[in-house]
Structures are given as structure tokens and as C-alpha cells.
Amino acid sequence: MNILYYFFIAIVIGWVITDLMxxxxxxxxxxLLAVLGAxxxxxxxxxxxxxRTINSAFNFPTLGVTLLGxxxxxxxxNISPRNRRIL
Incomplete structure (x- = not known):
């Protein structure tokens, strides 16, 4: 259940980043990238x-690492070039 808290917070952060950019x-x-990063x-x-990992109890150090990711x-x-061609 704790993993859902981290994913919810990641979705909010992803939305804020999208709005800022x-x-x-x-x-x-x-x-989706925010959830994957978390x-x-x-x-x-x-x-x-x-x-601790996100599978253990909810704590602030893990939240910080999750938000950083x-x-x-x-x-x-978002800052990578869009017109890249992959050979």
C-alpha cells in the first residue's frame, strides 16, 4: 500500500513539472515517466x-530519493531533442 503513496506523489510532481515546462x-x-522514475x-x-525501498514503510528519506528519481x-x-533518429 505504501508504494501507492509514492506513485501518487510522483504523479503530482510529474504534473507540476509538465505545467512548469x-x-x-x-x-x-x-x-507515466514520473511513476517509472519513482x-x-x-x-x-x-x-x-x-x-529503505519503496516497498517498506513510508518515510521521508525514501520519499526524497523517489522524488529525485x-x-x-x-x-x-523533456530537455532531450525530439528529432533524433535511431539507426
Missing amino acids: HNRPSLLFNL FLAGNFLTPYFHV TIILVVIF
Whole structure:
């Protein structure tokens, strides 16, 4: 159940980032990226910061790592060039 709290907060942060970057057409994409960033950071980055994963009890250090992962992933995808060609 705690993982849902982190995902809800990630969705709110994704919405705020979308609003700040004036990137309305990709709101759903940013929300999905926010949840993915929260999941990846909450499960894989938390051991590096010596905090619990998102599957354990709700705490603020884990929330900070989760928000960091959310913000980084959404911002990276929003500032990357759109017209890249993949060979």
C-alpha cells in the first residue's frame, strides 16, 4: 500500500513539472515517466543512499530519493531533442 503513496506523489510532481515546462501535449507521457522514475529510484537507488525501498514503510528519506528519481527522469526526457533518429 505504501508504494501507492509514492506513485501518487510522483504523479503530482510529474504534473507540476509538465505545467512548469509548458509541455501540455505530453502530460500523460510525463505522468507515466514520473511513476517509472519513482519506481526505479525507489527500488534501485535507495540502497546507494542507505534508505529503505519503496516497498517498506513510508518515510521521508525514501520519499526524497523517489522524488529525485522522478524529477531527473521527467526533466531528462523533456530537455532531450525530439528529432533524433535511431539507426
